[in-house]
Amino acid sequence: MSAQPKPLVFALTPLYPQAQALATKHFNLVQPSDEGFDQWRQKADGLMTTSHPIKRQDVEIIKAEGKLKFVAKQGTGVDMIDLVAMRDLGVPVMNTPGINAQAVAELALGLIMDVARRISITHSRLSGGLPVSKADGLKGQTLFSKTLGLIGGGDTGFALARMFNAAFNAPIILFDPFLSVSDLQRWTRAIPAPLLNHVPSVDELLTQSDVVSLHCPLTTQTKGMISLPQLRAMKSTAVLVNVARGGIVDEGDLETALKENMIAGVGLDVTVIEPPTKERYGALCGAGNCVITPHYGAAPADVQEATCLAMVEHLIEAFDGHPLRDRVV
Structure with a gap:
């Protein structure tokens, strides 16, 4: 029996090394510096973001041409994601509250x-x-x-x-x-x-x-x-x-x-x-x-590494069929 192909996951912002290693193990991972990154709306099974927005016009392209299943957001705030559009599309969005x-x-x-x-x-x-x-x-x-x-x-x-x-x-x-x-x-x-x-x-x-x-x-x-x-x-x-x-x-x-x-x-x-x-x-x-100060309350490296890792773990669990953690929509 052949193994299931890895989900194609785009990290809209670069990952920290430990999180990147874990994501690479479980996903076909595309980061901003990789070839084909600009196709994230059309090709992603999953998205991860720290600060990169996902706007209504992005969701419209995803709806017309994409196959998106999950979005994971590093940190608590999700105001850069159009949650109404995501809800209408039926794509769950998760964040990582509490860690920072x-x-x-x-x-x-x-x-x-x-x-x-x-x-x-x-x-x-x-x-x-x-x-x-x-x-x-x-x-x-x-x-x-x-x-x-x-x-x-x-x-x-x-x-x-x-x-x-x-x-x-x-x-x-x-x-x-x-x-x-x-x-x-x-x-x-x-x-x-x-x-x-x-x-x-x-x-x-x-x-x-x-x-x-x-x-x-x-x-x-x-x-x-x-x-x-x-x-x-x-x-x-x-x-x-x-x-x-x-x-x-x-x-x-x-x-x-x-x-x-x-x-x-x-x-x-x-x-x-x-x-x-x-x-x-x-x-x-x-x-x-x-x-x-420049929005750096959660910026210490140890905090960023922990929240980035949690974002990857949330997405792994989602694709493995586990109950969604910290679901926003």
Whole structure:
């Protein structure tokens, strides 16, 4: 009996060595530098992607000429894939949530501390040749017993809440209308009951929080959810952090808020235009206490290798007929 032919799988972004070795063992693998890569829409049995988009026009070609069976996405965010088109086509999409959560949460914590104590803005003054002194610390603030508000209660938000609560004996306010009963039970086991408040509205969270950290996906419902009205509702001493997706915060309104001292500062690991440049974000950085990093919360090599390997493993299991892990659609 002849062996089944290996599935033809295109990696739309290059794979890490360990993941590449595993993929080569199980698939006929085509990567971006390989001949025939541009035929991925027509020929792929499976697709893997980290950041390469799969748009509606791609799906239309796949529908007309292709034979696609599965898509696996490295990392959590899937906003670069047209999920509606994929659902209509009947092609399952999987991601790899949770693996990078601790790394992203650690960066969020770093941004909170940086902005609260004005570390980067003070260093920038020094490196720019301006005088600095202890007086530069007067506008900073401590975090002990300050309230952390989390919009999004998935793995990253949960990891940040545990660290922030443990480090600063901090109350946690959580807004996430999509949490399951088991998700809520995980939260109540981790955070002492008097220090955890699951609220029904974003507005309630914004008015009560000293730090607001975003951990929700970018959707039509969350795009621009933090705009001028929400920024005005926050405390003037509040710190805002976004490690989720650019576009959840209206960047023009954020610049206005910083200029008018509506909030104390902001830390962003995600922006609408990535990677960020001085030409695009110089005005925002100059508006006040603003720290921007280039969407590298999950970028440490060990994290990237682990999520890349998980993406390959998900696809292997799918082609072997096992239940799909972390299916998005």
